[in-house]
Amino acid sequence: MKKVSLLIVFVLVVGLIWGCNLPNNDVEEVRTIKVGITMYNEFDPFTEEIRHNIENNLTQIADRQNVEIVTTTVYSSQNQLVQNDQVEDFIEKGYDIICVNLVDRTDPSVIIETAKSTDTPIVFFNRELVEDDLKRFDKLYYVGAEPEESGKIQGELVLSALEKRFDEIDISGDGVIQYILLEGEVGHQDAIIRSRVSVETILDGGIELERLGDEIANWDRKQAQTKVTSLLQGYPRQIELVIANDDNMALGAVDAMKIFRVQNMPLIVGVNGDQEVLKYISDGVIEGTALNNAEAKGRVIAEMAYGIAANGKVPDDINLVDGKYYYVPYIKIDRSNVKEYIEE
Structure with a gap:
């Protein structure tokens, strides 16, 4: 009887140890999303406020969604050639989406063609590119305000x-x-x-x-x-x-x-x-x-970036104009x- 009891205990202990070493399929792995941000200039107080709000909102989204969001911001020093290289570098490093504050709104061709050839979505903001350019790739978007x-x-x-x-x-x-x-x-x-x-x-x-x-x-x-x-x-x-x-x-x-x-x-x-x-x-x-409204722009850009990167689409509660544009309304202050x- 004593030998039987010891055998049962041994089996239970081995089973417990074996169970502890089995992979836990119920534990969800934390996904990592990489967001690149390139700014036309680091000395513009307003665009810096937008950038700050984008980063803050991405941090909040990461906490809510239990994901890791890696955000990297670079500055182009008002040089479009530098910005083109920055976008290419983000893409080569496997970033899921890139937010671009264009240096030259009339010269986005290199960025667009690079993004199109690699199927990388781009959210342009605060410097509205020409409408025909935004139509050149179905994963290009713009967030701004109507001048x-x-x-x-x-x-x-x-x-x-x-x-x-x-x-x-x-x-x-x-x-x-x-x-x-x-x-x-x-x-x-x-x-x-x-x-x-x-x-x-x-x-x-x-x-x-x-x-x-x-x-x-x-x-x-x-x-x-x-x-x-x-x-x-x-x-x-x-x-x-x-x-x-x-x-x-x-x-x-x-x-x-x-x-x-x-x-x-x-x-x-x-x-x-x-x-x-x-x-x-x-x-x-x-x-x-x-x-x-830099706060509203930052929030919308962050939500679009996460939605597109994580789910392949703009969140349903963000209503785009022509499927491309989101305009934040101005407020009169006196x-x-x-x-x-x-x-x-």
Whole structure:
């Protein structure tokens, strides 16, 4: 009887050991997804905010979905050839999807053909390429905002201010608003359309305008400051309105006005919703801005990147225009609502 009991114990122990060494098919392996991000420039505050939100949202998605998401960000230093090589390097290293903030929106051919030949999906963002280029491969997408909307908001901000205090803004008293335009960069679709629509909106509102200057400042605060300083030397008291394609250049205009000690600050409008600009709006230094929602863009890009890489498709709750485009709406910000957007 004792021998039988020992035999049973031995069998149970061996069975237990054997069972422990068997592979556990119920334990799901953690999948690794590789996402590459290439940025046109590391010194643009707005695109850096988008990049930061993409990375943060991918981290949150990884936690929710129990997957490992490896995110690698590189910068192209405003050189399209460098960016082409970066995309090729991502593909050679087996990245599942690449998010591209184009250097030159008119020259995406190398990236598109490289992606197409390797069946690698690309999400372009914030620099909208030509429609025909986006149609060249069925796994190309774009996330951005419609520039017409931002230009219209800028025009509406100006019209609203002029309706309330035209005589105060019209320093010369001639019934004409003298303005300068600060444009983002040559050939950038947002800069071209935003500039045109903002001015057209003001003119359509019955306001007579006289342009004193139209300067390219490349979305850069220091460049904008330099360009406005130069204009102030020719028009020290005549500038009544500054239309800046983005907040960074609006801040450059403010810097120039302060250094030049302009007594009557002109009406200034921007685009993006920069926190420093929001504080200036609250203080009455800048009239308003069109919030270009970097947080929403980052979230959508991250969700699209994960959905395409993990499931082979854009998530169902992201409604694309023409199966290719996702546009994040702008929000008009002035003194009436600015406190809702200022971060404490």
